[in-house]
Amino acid sequence: MNFSVHFDDATVDRLNKAVERAGVTRNRLISMAVQEWLARNEEKDWPETLLAHFRNPAPELAQDTLDFQAWREHLGGPAEPRW
Structure with missing residues (x-):
């Protein structure tokens, strides 16, 4: 354009x-x-499934509970110590 x-x-x-x-x-x-x-x-936002999970005041009662372990790979490994 x-x-x-x-x-x-x-x-x-x-x-x-x-x-x-x-x-x-x-x-x-x-x-x-x-x-x-x-x-x-640009506005950076969390994925819709995660936003929906936190909008629910009682997520443990939802039929399709969010699997937090599925997001672990996006966190990366443990941080190196600074000392």
């Missing part, structure tokens, strides 16, 4: 210098910046 973005002169000068340093096109640099911003700022 193509669209136009308008920048003030100072931002364009900074962008042009960044392009020279990075060795990429302006469009590529802008695309990379937007992708990075989205990766850091």
Whole structure:
């Protein structure tokens, strides 16, 4: 998808210098910046099955109780000691 973005002169000068340093096109640099911003700022949420489990005030009474052990693989191994 193509669209136009308008920048003030100072931002364009900074962008042009960044392009020279990075060795990429302006469009590529802008695309990379937007992708990075989205990766850091998009709302991250838990899976719907986990959200539904915690919305239920008495999850142990639900017919399909959530298996927490199934999520263990996503936690990774134990953290290394810091000392």
